[in-house]
Amino acid sequence: MDLNYSSDELAFRDEVRGWLAAKLPDDLRDKVETYAELTRDDLMRWHRLLAAKGWVAPAWEQRWGGTGWTAVQRNIFEEECGAAGAPPIVLFGLHMCGPVLQRFGTEAQKQRFLPPMYKGEEFWCQGYSEPGSGSDLASLKTRAERRGDKYIVNGQKTWTTLGHFADWIFCLVRTDPAAKKQEGISFLLIDMKTPGITVRPLMLMDGMHHVNEIFFDDVEVPAENLVHEENKGWTVAKYLLGHERMSAGRTGVLKRELAKLKDFAARQPGSGGQTILADTHFREKLTRVEVEIMALELTNLRFLDAMRRTGQPPGADVSMLKIKGTEIQQTLTELMMQAADPADLHWQGVLAHRYCNMRKVTIYGGSNEVQRNIIAKATLGL
Amino acid sequence: MNFDQDEAQQLLTDSLQRFLAKDYDFEQRRTIVASPEGFSTRAWTTLSAIGVLGQALAPDHGGFGGGAVELMGAMEAFGAALLVEPFLPTMLAGRLVERAGSEAQKQAILPRVVDGALRLAFAHAERGARHDLGAVRVQARQDGGRWTVTGEKCAVLGAGAAETLVVSARIPAGVGLFLIDAKAARLTPQRTLDGMRAADITFDGVAAEPLGAGGNALPMIEEAVDFATALVCAEAVGAMKFACDTTLDYLKTRRQFGVPIGSFQALQHRMVDMYIACELARSMACLACAKADAADDAADRARAISAAKIKIADAARLVSQEAVQLHGGMGMSEELKVSHTFRRLTVIAQQFGDAGYHLARFATLDASRIAA
Numbered sequence: 099m100d101l102n103y104s105s106d107e108l109a110f111r112d113e114v115r116g117w118l119a120a121k122l123p124d125d126l127r128d129k130v131e132t133y134a135e136l137t138r139d140d141l142m143r144w145h146r147l148l149a150a151k152g153w154v155a156p157a158w159e160q161r162w163g164g165t166g167w168t169a170v171q172r173n174i175f176e177e178e179c180g181a182a183g184a185p186p187i188v189l190f191g192l193h194m195c196g197p198v199l200q201r202f203g204t205e206a207q208k209q210r211f212l213p214p215m216y217k218g219e220e221f222w223c224q225g226y227s228e229p230g231s232g233s234d235l236a237s238l239k240t241r242a243e244r245r246g247d248k249y250i251v252n253g254q255k256t257w258t259t260l261g262h263f264a265d266w267i268f269c270l271v272r273t274d275p276a277a278k279k280q281e282g283i284s285f286l287l288i289d290m291k292t293p294g295i296t297v298r299p300l301m302l303m304d305g306m307h308h309v310n311e312i313f314f315d316d317v318e319v320p321a322e323n324l325v326h327e328e329n330k331g332w333t334v335a336k337y338l339l340g341h342e343r344m345s346a347g348r349t350g351v352l353k354r355e356l357a358k359l360k361d362f363a364a365r366q367p368g369s370g371g372q373t374i375l376a377d378t379h380f381r382e383k384l385t386r387v388e389v390e391i392m393a394l395e396l397t398n399l400r401f402l403d404a405m406r407r408t409g410q411p412p413g414a415d416v417s418m419l420k421i422k423g424t425e426i427q428q429t430l431t432e433l434m435m436q437a438a439d440p441a442d443l444h445w446q447g448v449l450a451h452r453y454c455n456m457r458k459v460t461i462y463g464g465s466n467e468v469q470r471n472i473i474a475k476a477t478l479g480l
Numbered sequence: 481m482n483f484d485q486d487e488a489q490q491l492l493t494d495s496l497q498r499f500l501a502k503d504y505d506f507e508q509r510r511t512i513v514a515s516p517e518g519f520s521t522r523a524w525t526t527l528s529a530i531g532v533l534g535q536a537l538a539p540d541h542g543g544f545g546g547g548a549v550e551l552m553g554a555m556e557a558f559g560a561a562l563l564v565e566p567f568l569p570t571m572l573a574g575r576l577v578e579r580a581g582s583e584a585q586k587q588a589i590l591p592r593v594v595d596g597a598l599r600l601a602f603a604h605a606e607r608g609a610r611h612d613l614g615a616v617r618v619q620a621r622q623d624g625g626r627w628t629v630t631g632e633k634c635a636v637l638g639a640g641a642a643e644t645l646v647v648s649a650r651i652p653a654g655v656g657l658f659l660i661d662a663k664a665a666r667l668t669p670q671r672t673l674d675g676m677r678a679a680d681i682t683f684d685g686v687a688a689e690p691l692g693a694g695g696n697a698l699p700m701i702e703e704a705v706d707f708a709t710a711l712v713c714a715e716a717v718g719a720m721k722f723a724c725d726t727t728l729d730y731l732k733t734r735r736q737f738g739v740p741i742g743s744f745q746a747l748q749h750r751m752v753d754m755y756i757a758c759e760l761a762r763s764m765a766c767l768a769c770a771k772a773d774a775a776d777d778a779a780d781r782a783r784a785i786s787a788a789k790i791k792i793a794d795a796a797r798l799v800s801q802e803a804v805q806l807h808g809g810m811g812m813s814e815e816l817k818v819s820h821t822f823r824r825l826t827v828i829a830q831q832f833g834d835a836g837y838h839l840a841r842f843a844t845l846d847a848s849r850i851a852a
Contacts, residue, residue: 099482099483099484099485099486099549099766099769099770100481100482100770101481101766101767101770102481103481104481107481167636170481174683182621187549325513368534381839381843382836382839382843385790385839385842385843385846386790386794386839388787388842389764389790389791390760390791390844391759392764392767392787392791393760393763393764393791394760396763396764396766397759397760397763399481399483400761400762400763401485403481403482403484404483406482407484415759418755418756418759418760421756422756422760424741454827467749470748470749470752470753471745471748473752473755473756474745474748474749474751474752477755478728478748478751478752478755479728480728480730480742480743480748480751
């Protein structure tokens, strides 16, 4: 057992760190640092900088721009981006639709969609959840009817993150209403400019516009935009869920947030002339979350190490990374609220917004209860 | 970076597991616990033959030159089997001899430890000191060339099984370490909550031999206790893994309302949380063992080991309590091993410092790191 990075890995880390120090624009770093809202342009500017360097989609097949890095290198890269205060990568194209197309797409679909996705010329969003289909995703009702060389799509998607920025949406749609629910679903790529699509903002309790409702009213989609076979969309969805959870255990951002919290608490006056950081009750909660971050980071590395040894992607156990990572995110924002002077918790400040916003993380991407169901069934055999 | 056991470690773990399965199952353990000595000299001989007693000692003294990492698999196996042999106290005191002793003392003691001929114990804790390693009131006095020790130590693990005690006592320079013949001390034996043996010890001006050159040994005590803490972290992982496995098995076989109780989501989620706690604890035990032997930075070592012990203490409490709860009434019974695992995990949660102690130590180390 050796928990240290090899000298090659350390050299790689230094290379990434050096590049980030030189190329991450100050204004973007400042926005991330102050929790300011990132615009479509901000997100795409960072995407294109990474694309120009060849680092925007490390895990892709090398033919389409993947870097050929080891799992440990990919982890180092993500950690360093998080620690440096880089904007998040929008996952829907690069981490979701891209891998799906490489696994299930036709050559023509790959040629058409992967290069603009890589370069950041087309912005993607995800059409999964519906008003009646959240955790029970397979009950979805949005209907796609085959007519000649087209599908006609009718229905509604909801909670569509950044749908108002998107050029394209990948959707799960029902192509066979008579089949058992998982068996009548297909995976369809839809141009957001198609007539019949309406995007309506859903305002969340943090007062922000991140998510949308999307209505489809006789929307015509060329049949060539079907990915994998008709009625085999659930296979694609399951493949994608595994991918999604694997990226949930990133600790670079968590470590940066922890450092900020410590720094903040060290400047907040508490009772008896000491700072909040020195307050025993606060300090115990803070240390416990720091220990949780250490445990999460090491567990993530253990999974990467197991992948290296077995050549297999980790199974349902990655759900625990999602559970713990999101619980830690929430605890950090909660402690930030506790450290703050009550007088600073007004709606013009950023902390209360952030606390409200972070309640979403244990709900999205498969709620933490669904993640527990997955571990219970797939790992524990219950 | 890798989390593997190397081939030698795997072989050691495999031999231990074979021995434990054959000669140390729950019923055999029950007999050993009930015996007057509370441990088995036969088992001890086997541990020596397998080579585990010398794993963490230097080759110069008959050992194999490993450390906590090399003992990780062994400790996990001991945790799963609820081994009650005085392995941990012998390793802890042996570490002190190796760190603080003179060459002559090391040569006189350590090869015999490796051979299984000599068991040791570390008499350090005193009533009221709780987990503060520096709170030593037992006095050492020098009269002419001779040292004597006077005072009381409490709950010294493995004292009754030990031939030689390593004893901490106050000296002008701080806390000194001494070798004392166990027969010269007055022992009041106890059985611990987890079925092991300990003793309160009274020293009435007992003849003592300073370990090494004398002087303040507190940093060495801290190092050795950190090492032992890393070992119990690994042991806890083995015990928690057993608690999880046996509880999962129970959920699948116990039927109520016409179905296995594991079909109830309320229980499934609790089982999952036990499983997650155990996996995260395992990661932290790896960290603790990896840092226990990286002696170049004492603060870094202490910080990592405190972090690990916090996680282990919290996880041990959760897993042990939930294992009993999910077993229902059967979890309370003396008959099932899970209730004994509960008791061992309860002790481990506070052994070498509970979560509260390590939270405070971590915060102190962190504050000096920020100040530096």
